[in-house]
Amino acid sequence: MALTTDFAGIEPSGQPNLQRPAEQRSDYSHYKIVPARYPSRQVGSVFAVAVIGSILYSTFTNPQWGWNIFAEWFFAAPVLAGLGRTLLLTVLATVSGSILGTALALARVSKSPLLSGLSWGYIWLLRSIPMIVLLLVLNNLGYLYQTIHVGVPFTNVVLIDYPTVQLLTPFAAAFLGLTLNQSAFSAEVVRGGILSVDQGQLEAAAALGLPRYRQVFKIVLPQAMRSILPTGFNEVIGLAKSTSVVYVLALPELFYTVQVIYRRNLEVIPLLMVATAWYLVIMTVLSVIQYYIERHFSKGAVRNPAPAPFQAFLRRFRRPLLLTAAISASTGAPARASGSLREAGVFRKGGTVRIHGISKRFGSLQVLDNIDLTLLSGSVTAILGPSGSGKSTLLRSINHLEPVDDGFISVDGELVGYSQKGDTLYELKERDVLKRRADIGMVFQSFNLFPHLTVLENLVEAPVYVRGVRREEAVLLAKELLARVGLGDKIDAYPRQLSGGQQQRVAIARALALRPTVLLFDEPTSALDPELVGEVLDVIKELARTGTTLVIVTHEIGFAREVADTVIFMEGGRVLEAGPPARIFGQAEHPRTREFLAKVL
Numbered sequence: 284m285a286l287t288t289d290f291a292g293i294e295p296s297g298q299p300n301l302q303r304p305a306e307q308r309s310d311y312s313h314y315k316i317v318p319a320r321y322p323s324r325q326v327g328s329v330f331a332v333a334v335i336g337s338i339l340y341s342t343f344t345n346p347q348w349g350w351n352i353f354a355e356w357f358f359a360a361p362v363l364a365g366l367g368r369t370l371l372l373t374v375l376a377t378v379s380g381s382i383l384g385t386a387l388a389l390a391r392v393s394k395s396p397l398l399s400g401l402s403w404g405y406i407w408l409l410r411s412i413p414m415i416v417l418l419l420v421l422n423n424l425g426y427l428y429q430t431i432h433v434g435v436p437f438t439n440v441v442l443i444d445y446p447t448v449q450l451l452t453p454f455a456a457a458f459l460g461l462t463l464n465q466s467a468f469s470a471e472v473v474r475g476g477i478l479s480v481d482q483g484q485l486e487a488a489a490a491l492g493l494p495r496y497r498q499v500f501k502i503v504l505p506q507a508m509r510s511i512l513p514t515g516f517n518e519v520i521g522l523a524k525s526t527s528v529v530y531v532l533a534l535p536e537l538f539y540t541v542q543v544i545y546r547r548n549l550e551v552i553p554l555l556m557v558a559t560a561w562y563l564v565i566m567t568v569l570s571v572i573q574y575y576i577e578r579h580f581s582k583g584a585v586r587n588p589a590p591a592p593f594q595a596f597l598r599r600f601r602r603p604l605l606l607t608a609a610i611s612a613s614t615g616a617p618a619r620a621s622g623s624l625r626e627a628g629v630f631r632k633g634g635t636v637r638i639h640g641i642s643k644r645f646g647s648l649q650v651l652d653n654i655d656l657t658l659l660s661g662s663v664t665a666i667l668g669p670s671g672s673g674k675s676t677l678l679r680s681i682n683h684l685e686p687v688d689d690g691f692i693s694v695d696g697e698l699v700g701y702s703q704k705g706d707t708l709y710e711l712k713e714r715d716v717l718k719r720r721a722d723i724g725m726v727f728q729s730f731n732l733f734p735h736l737t738v739l740e741n742l743v744e745a746p747v748y749v750r751g752v753r754r755e756e757a758v759l760l761a762k763e764l765l766a767r768v769g770l771g772d773k774i775d776a777y778p779r780q781l782s783g784g785q786q787q788r789v790a791i792a793r794a795l796a797l798r799p800t801v802l803l804f805d806e807p808t809s810a811l812d813p814e815l816v817g818e819v820l821d822v823i824k825e826l827a828r829t830g831t832t833l834v835i836v837t838h839e840i841g842f843a844r845e846v847a848d849t850v851i852f853m854e855g856g857r858v859l860e861a862g863p864p865a866r867i868f869g870q871a872e873h874p875r876t877r878e879f880l881a882k883v884l
């Protein structure tokens with residue numbers, strides 16, 4: 284008991300007493316902290332020092348290494364010229380190989396079987412041919428084709444007609460060979476990166492109506508870079524070393540130059556060390572570049588990114604200042620929703636959704652079965668039903684994320700995913716579907732925020748690239764919406780730095796930033812902890828009074844009862860019952876609805 288009372292602020296009961304004045308608490312500033320000792324670690328360190336010491340000793344005391352000859356040749360003009368060629372070939376083949384490899388990877392994942400097959404064939408062939416064989420074939424291409432002739436087929440129009448040997452110099456053959464080889468390997472690295480990006484990211488980009496090129500270059504590839512970079516840099520390092528293969532073309536790059544010199548002066552080891560030291564320099568520079576590029580593309584990937592070495596060094600001195608700044612920032616008033624969403628003035632009149640006899644099958648499974656519904660402008664519809672009843676599929680078909688097999692859907696009289704001429708419906712091109720989608724916002728169960736973009740960038744992307752809004756206007760609207768969902772202080776945060784509830788509120792604001800007439804929610808709270816559900820439902824409740832048409836798939840029965848003006852009950856791909864919440868929850872007509880509600884209420 285005496286022990287516990289010794290510790291100021293802790294009562295004998297063990298509970299902290301925060302009321303006790305500071306002067307009564309003990310001062311521990313004179314206490315010294317002794318770190319734990321690990322004898323095996325110390326033995327390991329001594330061993331490492333002994334190994335490093337003996338390697339250095341033997342390297343610098345053994346005269347056979349010939350360090351004086353090494354020093355003589357290290358900066359010699361022919362060596363530097365060879366190094367220049369090695370660097371030039373590495374840079375050129377990396378750039379062109381990566382561009383070609385990315386194009387091949389995109390072709391490989393494209394929906395066109397011919398394009399994908401062509402890409403597969405190219406990769407298969409180039410990865411199979413040994414590098415030396417490829418270089419020698421290119422060097423002897425003049426034997427196969429005396430001139431390189433490019434023209435318009437079946438006409439006399441000639442664009443290029445040039446002797447092959449003049450065009451394919453040893454340097455050009457080396458560049459071409461390294462590029463072709465590099466592109467085949469990087470294509471697979473890029474494809475692996477693309478496949479590692481969550482499918483939800485593409486869906487979210489498509490649901491926002493972002494054009495295809497923007498989906499690829501702004502959403503998918505930057506995220507894929509995280510897995511592309513480590514293997515990609517391995518390839519580049521391999522390439523820098525394999526440039527030595529071009530010696531078969533008698534091209535004096537670094538290694539070939541060194542070989543020529545040691546054959547004349549017979550100082551093999553010192554000259555091999557010259558080449559090795561330069562390769563070490565190249566690899567070190569590449570590793571530093573890799574570190575910074577990886578760092579750039581890891582934005583938003585971790586909650587608390589580690590500072591770069593230089594930043595860490597500076598922070599040691601700035602820490603007290605930063606701490607003070609952090610404390611004064613954290614004592615500021617918590618962000619609150621400013622005003623109600625209704626007052627934001629950003630909402631358009633809700634769209635009327637008409638669903639005409641839609642059906643959908645996945646293989647032999649009938650997921651939607653001849654559904655007819657009308658959702659009036661500004662209405663709030665909750666879709667309930669057991670798992671697998673087709674609720675999400677119905678919702679996703681409203682914005683054509685899930686094309687249907689039969690029937691069609693219109694919003695304000697305009698068909699979704701089709702254009703109509705007489706009795707014929709023509710499927711729209713993807714580009715036109717994406718434009719049309721901008722009016723139909725969607726909020727996903729797993730948020731699907733873009734993790735590599737800040738909260739603000741998440742909101743600004745689609746208005747600028749889909750609606751063509753000026754960036755400054757998009758930023759103003761985004762800040763307004765974020766303030767209204769209570770996240771005005773999070774505009775520069777990355778999604779992973781937010782709680783689940785906050786992420787979902789950002790996702791709602793992102794959908795609203797396009798000023799949609801219809802907003803679809805696919806189980807917006809089911810990925811959230813019970814404590815966070817309320818904050819998201821509150822935002823949706825606010826939205827329900829703005830005039831936007833809302834369609835919500837939910838398991839939150841109480842919420843549906845309170846907010847919806849129509850409740851739909853689905854089972855087996857059919858709408859069994861639809862009506863006002865009072866009737867559905869009080870006197871459901873269908874026995875299956877009553878049975879389901881009895882279980883969940």
Ligand SMILES: Nc1ncnc2c1ncn2[C@@H]1O[C@H](COP(=O)(O)OP(=O)(O)OP(=O)(O)O)[C@@H](O)[C@H]1O
Nearest residue numbers: 645648650668669670671672673674675676677836
């Ligand atoms: N892409 C797909 N390929 C094959 N089957 C699918 C696909 N998407 C959905 N399904 C199947 O369609 C049926 C309906 O799925 P859906 O997601 O619409 O149900 P749900 O009512 O939303 O269920 P839950 O409440 O569990 O999310 C399920 O049996 C599901 O397995």
